[in-house]
Amino acid sequence: MREFEKIKRLPPYVFSIVNDLKMQLRRAGDDVIDFGMGNPDQPTPQHIVDRLCEAAQDGRNHRYSLSRGIPGLRKALCGWYKRKFDVDLDPETEAIVTIGSKEGLAHLAVAITSPGDLILCPNPAYPIHPYGFIIAGADIRHVPMGPDRDYFQEITDAVRDSWPRPKVLIVNFPSNPTAQVVDLDFYVKVVDFARENDLIVISDIAYAEITFDEYKCPSIMQVPGAKDVAVEFYSLSKTYNMPGWRMGFMVGNAEIVAALAKVKSYLDYGTFQPLQIAAAVALNGPQECVEEIRLRYQSRRDTMISGLHTMGWMAESPKASMFIWAKIPDEFKALGSLEFSKQLLIQGKVAVSPGVGFGSYGDDYVRIALIENEHRTRQALRGIRNFLNAGSD
Ligand SMILES: Cc1ncc(COP(=O)(O)O)c(C=O)c1O
Known part of the structure; x- marks a missing residue:
């Protein structure tokens, strides 16, 4: 049996335990309702799909594209940053298209880290945040996240207690999985902290447009001088229901953008050009679809939260993202989240x-x-109510 060091650093995928069980139940004829993966269920808005179809008919778009993304798409992205955040970015040097932000995050890790580099990463986190760096050979220092934690105290302790000093700080708000949000002042402090401690900040705002009620998501790029220390990922997957299109971006510090561009120039030729052309239409075109998508998640959130509250499961209502991060009710806490999820699946x-x-x-x-x-x-x-009632009898 061959052993590969990199593969050995990747632990078994916990979600596959629940997924396998789900498939088993479905095969046995059970109607399982699936809130597992953050995979938007709705189609991409029609005007974006129409532009893709049109561009796909043009043979000139069948050639290799540019690994940094076509200029029109980089411009469209910078236009979005200007409109949404009043941030100026140079599409030539401060913006790059990635094959979904997941690919960008993973290859950025390859581009900027060496074995032994230390990365400050939230825990819990979206898995590519730590594992992109683990694949690249770096080491992770986990930053515990949660309502009772003082974030800046946690990262101050992490820097103080680490040697070699950390090189990168990852921030992701609205957070996957916790749905935690921040205000602009938070990023002002993050930029200061990064300067003081010579850190690169990687921000991920995949859920920037999936915000509820009055909450508006800020960008770290709004902080004066952020470009000295930070880059930020954005994605069309959630904003425009385009997860399968693999359309993401990174903006910010020109040296870091250039580093990612260089690695990508060896690895890919960019996404299929019609996808990029249609992605520019998504960003530049009518935005009513974004409001519809936002409101759909908001109303699903309200239905789920009020249902959970009615049965006494007092999960916090998220201000953004497409997730409810629900604390396991006290009487089930001892099960741990994996066993609780399995029981909920089998019984509910x-x-x-x-x-x-x-x-x-x-x-x-x-x-x-x-x-x-x-x-x-x-x-x-x-189903949830039946499970909770049976369990707490
Ligand atoms: C926080 C976060 N970042 C990035 C991604 C990946 O998005 P993309 O489809 O652009 O790769 C996701 C997807 O769920 C996510 O939750």
Whole structure:
């Protein structure tokens, strides 16, 4: 049996335990309602798909594209940053297109880290945040996240207690999985902290447009001087229901953009050009679809939260993202998130993601992705109630 050092550094995928069980139940004929993966269920808005089809008919678009992305798309992205955040970015030097932000994050890790570099990463986290760097050979210093934690104290302690000193700080707000949000003042402090401690900041705002009620998501790029220390990832996957298109971006510090561009120039030729042309239409075109998508998640959130509250599961209502990060009710806490998720699946026929899959500090929680419509959500609430009632008897 061959052993590969890199592969040995990747632990077994916790989510596959719940996924396998879900498939087993479905094969046995059970109707499982699935809130597991953050995979938008709705189609891409029609005007974007129409532009893709049109561009795909043009043979000139069938050639290799540019690994940094076509200029029109980089311009469209910079236009979005200007309109949304009043931030000026140079599409030539401060913006790059990636094959989904996941690819960009992973290859950025390859571009800027060497074996032994230390990365400050949230825990719980979206898995590519730590594992992109682990694949690149770096080491992770986990920053525990949660409502009772003082973030700046945590990162101050982490820097003080680490040698070699950390090189990179990852921030992701609205957070996957915790749905935690921040205000601009938070980023002002992050930029100061990064300067003082000679850190590169990688921000991920994949859920920038999936915000609820009055909350508006800021960008680290709004902080004066952020470009000295930071880059930021954005993605069309959630904003425009385009997860399968693999369309992401990184903006910010020109040296870091150039480093990613160089690695990518060896690895890929850019996404299929019609996808990039249509992605520019998504960013430049009518934005009513964004509001519709936002409101759909908001109303699913309200249905799920009010249903959970009615049965006494007082999960916090998220201000953004497509997730509810629900603390496991006290009487089930001893099960841990994996066993709780398995029991909920077997008895309630509802799939959620165990918090421990996002990191050990997530084990008191499960993540509920708002990817089922309201009818199915109500149906799922009945299953959840039956499970909770049976369990607490
Ligand atoms: C926080 C976060 N970043 C990045 C991604 C990946 O997005 P993309 O589809 O652009 O690779 C996701 C997807 O769920 C995410 O939750």
